[in-house]
Amino acid sequence: MNIAIFYGTETGNAEMLADDLSTALDEAHETSVSNLSDTAPDALRTADLNIILCSSYGDGDLPASAQPFADRLEAQSPDLGGVRFAIFGLGDREYHATFGSGSMKLADSLIRRGATLIGERVVHDAASGDLPEDMALPWAEDIIAASHHG
Amino acid sequence: MTGKVAIVGAGPSGCYTAQALLKAAPGLEVDVIDALPVPYGLVRYGVAADHQGTKAVSRQFDRIFTRMGGQFFGNLRIGADVSLTDLCGAYDAVVLAAGLSADRPLGLPGDDLPGIIGSARLTRALYEHPDAGPLPDLGAHPVIIGTGNVAIDILRLLVKTPEELAGSDLGPGPSDWLSRQRVERITIVGRSPATAARFDPAMIRELATLSRINASIQPPAQGGAGVEGLLATLAETTSGPLPVEFRFQTTPTAVRRGPGGLLLDVTTPNGAETLSASALLTAIGFASDQALTGEQVADCYHTGWFANGPTGALPRCREEAQALAARILRELAPDPRRPGRRLLQDVPGTVDFAHWQAIDAHEKAVAAPERCRRKLAQRADLLTLPTLQDV
Numbered sequence: 001m002n003i004a005i006f007y008g009t010e011t012g013n014a015e016m017l018a019d020d021l022s023t024a025l026d027e028a029h030e031t032s033v034s035n036l037s038d039t040a041p042d043a044l045r046t047a048d049l050n051i052i053l054c055s056s057y058g059d060g061d062l063p064a065s066a067q068p069f070a071d072r073l074e075a076q077s078p079d080l081g082g083v084r085f086a087i088f089g090l091g092d093r094e095y096h097a098t099f100g101s102g103s104m105k106l107a108d109s110l111i112r113r114g115a116t117l118i119g120e121r122v123v124h125d126a127a128s129g130d131l132p133e134d135m136a137l138p139w140a141e142d143i144i145a146a147s148h149h150g
Numbered sequence: 151m152t153g154k155v156a157i158v159g160a161g162p163s164g165c166y167t168a169q170a171l172l173k174a175a176p177g178l179e180v181d182v183i184d185a186l187p188v189p190y191g192l193v194r195y196g197v198a199a200d201h202q203g204t205k206a207v208s209r210q211f212d213r214i215f216t217r218m219g220g221q222f223f224g225n226l227r228i229g230a231d232v233s234l235t236d237l238c239g240a241y242d243a244v245v246l247a248a249g250l251s252a253d254r255p256l257g258l259p260g261d262d263l264p265g266i267i268g269s270a271r272l273t274r275a276l277y278e279h280p281d282a283g284p285l286p287d288l289g290a291h292p293v294i295i296g297t298g299n300v301a302i303d304i305l306r307l308l309v310k311t312p313e314e315l316a317g318s319d320l321g322p323g324p325s326d327w328l329s330r331q332r333v334e335r336i337t338i339v340g341r342s343p344a345t346a347a348r349f350d351p352a353m354i355r356e357l358a359t360l361s362r363i364n365a366s367i368q369p370p371a372q373g374g375a376g377v378e379g380l381l382a383t384l385a386e387t388t389s390g391p392l393p394v395e396f397r398f399q400t401t402p403t404a405v406r407r408g409p410g411g412l413l414l415d416v417t418t419p420n421g422a423e424t425l426s427a428s429a430l431l432t433a434i435g436f437a438s439d440q441a442l443t444g445e446q447v448a449d450c451y452h453t454g455w456f457a458n459g460p461t462g463a464l465p466r467c468r469e470e471a472q473a474l475a476a477r478i479l480r481e482l483a484p485d486p487r488r489p490g491r492r493l494l495q496d497v498p499g500t501v502d503f504a505h506w507q508a509i510d511a512h513e514k515a516v517a518a519p520e521r522c523r524r525k526l527a528q529r530a531d532l533l534t535l536p537t538l539q540d541v
Contacts, residue, residue, distance in 0.1 A: 010465040011207050012169070057465070059351035064465060092203035095352040096359070126203030127317070129522060 001029045001144060004047035008036040008054035008066025008106065013132070014090050018053050020133045021140060029144070036069040041078045041113070044085065049118065049147055051140060054106050055090040060098025062105055073109050080115035086143045088136050089123035099123065119143040151175040153482045154490035156241040158228050158442070160184035161191020162464055163454025164247035165211040166471030172218040175479055180220045181241075181491050185227040185441075186280065187501050187532040188509060189215075191249055194525075195279045198303040199320035200310070202522055207464060215503035222503040223494050225533060227441070231497050234446045240493040242484050244450040245474070250436035250460050256295070260405035265412045269300045269433035276307065278321045280529035285327045289411060289428020290334040295402060296433030297340030297347040299463070304431055306356065308333055309363050309392055319523035335393040337425060339416065341401045344371050344378040354380040362390040368397045369419070397425075405430065436460040451478060501533065508535050 003025060007018040015035070022031040032047070036054070044050050057063045062070055087110075089103030100123030107121050122139055124132040155171060157164045160182045168180045188194065190208050197204045214220040228234055228248075238244050253268025255261050267286055274282040292308070294301050307320070312329060320328075340347060344367060354377060357363060363384075371382035381396060397418075404415040411428040436455065453474045454467055462470075494500065509532060513523045526532050 010468075012166070012210050012468055013206060016210050016213070059355075064469075094201060094203055095356060097355045098352060126206045127201075129202070129317075131209075 001049060001148070002047045003029050003031045003049050003051060003144070004044070005031060005033045005051045005053065006036050006039055007033070008052070008063045008069070008102065010055060010057045010063040010065070013126070014053045014055050014063070017088075017090070017132050017136055021051065021053070021136055024133075024137050025140065025144075035065050037065040039069050041069070041073050041076055041080065044080060044083045044115065048084070049144065050083065050085040051143075052085055052087040052103075052106065053090065053136070054087060054103040056092075056098060056100060056102030060095075060101030062102045066102065066106060070106060070109055073113060078113055080110060080113040083110075083115040084118050084147065085110055085115050086118045086140070087121045088139060089121060090132060091123045091125060092127050093125045094127050099125070118147050151479065151482070151484075152177050152179075152486075153242045153484035154179045154240075154488055155181070155243045155245065155478065155482075156237055157182045157245040157247055158237070159191060159247035159249055159454070159456065160189035160222060160224070161247065161249050161454065162193055162207065162211075163249070163456070163467045163471055164245065165190065165214060166468045167245055167247060167453055167475055168214045168220045169210065169218070170472045170475035171478065172214060172220055174475060176219065179490050180214075181223055181494065182214070182220055183223045183226050183228060183494070185225070187225040187529065188506055189222055189224065189503075195277045196273060198307065199277060199324075200307070200315055200318040202317065202319065204464070221491060222506065223491075223497075224501040224506065226494065226497055226500045229441050229443075231499070232494065234442060234444060234450075236493060238446050238449055240489045242482055242488060243478050245478070246442060246447065246450045246452045246456050247454045248442055248456045250438055250455045252437045252439045253432060254435040254437045254460075256402060256405070256432055256434065258402055258404050263405055263407060263412060265427075266405065266430045266432060269296070269304060269431065270436055272304065272431060273300070276320070276324045278324065278525045278527035280527065280532060285324065286429065288331050288333060288431075290332060291337070291411075291427060292333060292429040292431055293337045293339060293414060293425060293427035294431045294433060295339050297338070297342055297349060297398070298433060298435075299348070299350050299353055301338060301433035302349055302353045302357065304433060305336060305338060305394065306353075306360065308336060309357070309360050309394065311361060314360060316520045317522055319517075319521055319525060321525055321527060322518070323527070333392065335395070337395045337397060337427075339397045339400045339402065339414070339425070342398060344381050344396070344398045345376065347377050347381075347398065349377050351377055351380055354384055358384045358387055360388075360390070362392040363388045363394050364390045364392060365394045365396065368395060369399065499533075505535060
């Protein structure tokens with residue numbers, strides 16, 4: 001399967017996770033890794049499945065590298081019908097009022113443009129002590145398996 | 151691309167620079183040097199003990215040394231063990247990312263009185279920096295000067311119950327110290343109006359979850375969006391046993407000795423006033439410790455707080471480090487005759503990244519059940535490789 005991995009990050013943790021996920025999936029799939037800041041909404045049309053990794057920042061805002069992508073979604077209002085995406089959030093439950101808000105806002109924005117969310121949006125908690133890749137890899141494999149059958 | 155780059159300071163700015171350099175040019179020799187025996191600077195010693203999620207960036211930094219070919223030279227102080235001149239002669243580029251480790255003084259009459267404690271000094275002691283002094287007694291009514299995130303970090307630790315510190319890496323000494331304090335109220339003083347406070351909104355929301363806080367705002371905060379609205383909500387929704395008063399538009403003018411502590415003269419929109427303080431904690435920014443001086447400093451690249459002053463957190467460090475790395479790669483003129491790390495290899499007493507990995511594993515293994523880590527606090531202990539027998 002052709003899988004495009006995108007990340008939205010402030011401190012680089014989502015970028016590292018994107019690299020790890022790409023390495024792990026690379027044997028069985030074609031993968032690419034891109035920063036959302038360099039991504040046009042239409043680029044989501046290319047791959048069979050888009051996997052988006054996105055943190056939150058500030059007061060539950062989108063991270064800096066996802067903001068330009070979200071702005072382009074807003075400005076261009078593209079029809080993303082047929083685009084399939086899964087989204088994984090990176091959050092910190094010390095800030096629980098806004099935990100995982102960044103990935104939620106981005107998912108809502110894509111769904112409003114007609115894109116289809118595959119699987120569930122989950123959010124890793126940086127304060128939990130668990131490693132994000134230990135959560136993201138099984139999550140991604142489940143989604144890939146489900147989308148084969150779908 | 152080949153070339154040799156030395157980075158002075160293994161804190162977030164230095165590490166982000168090394169990461170960006172090696173990501174773009176894996177063939178570079180990048181050496182990250184720190185005066186301490188352990189890496190990561192303020193990630194270890196400045197990010198609050200109860201903000202472990204923020205410290206997770208250290209996993210990225212680990213990879214500079216475990217996967218990307220960077221080398222760590224710890225316990226090596228540039229300017230003492232090796233001169234900056236020698237360093238500049240040995241490398242194709244030198245980056246100064248040494249941070250700011252001294253406290254900015256208040257700059258007021260009486261700002262050198264005993265009982266005034268800078269946030270750098272306090273947080274070094276709280277977070278068990280090897281050069282820290284003892285933790286001072288704060289008395290019944292400490293006053294915190296400053297309206298940035300460091301002020302909030304200190305406030306939050308003073309307000310939290312022992313249960314609310316679970317999962318942190320606050321050491322046994324600082325935890326005992328906190329439980330011995332008998333703080334009855336806390337005042338936070340800032341010159342700016344509430345609307346201009348530099349508090350991170352998420353950190354104000356976090357304060358609202360603490361069981362002991364009873365916040366109030368002077369002058370009374372208006373509702374609405376932004377920090378002022380969050381502060382108004384904080385004041386409305388908290389009613390714990392520990393009064394915490396935020397005093398905005400309150401400008402300190404002098405510090406004097408008073409009965410049982412200090413007196414802080416301030417001006418407010420309603421005129422002059424004097425606040426009593428059992429201790430005065432200043433969180434108004436940091437300054438250079440002047441350890442890196444001389445004409446060679448100007449020939450080096452600078453980044454992070456060392457370059458720009460004490461503003462900006464991890465995202466800004468990263469952004470600036472990436473821009474700096476791009477600039478270095480444009481300007482680098484490698485000279486194969488330069489010895490690079492051969493200059494450092496024989497300096498006695500330096501420690502490498504494997505040394506840190508052993509300390510890291512040890513500190514995690516000996517952590518108390520309610521803590522994620524127990525730091526080795528003494529420099530001598532940080533220099534002695536812990537063995538499994540010590541666990």
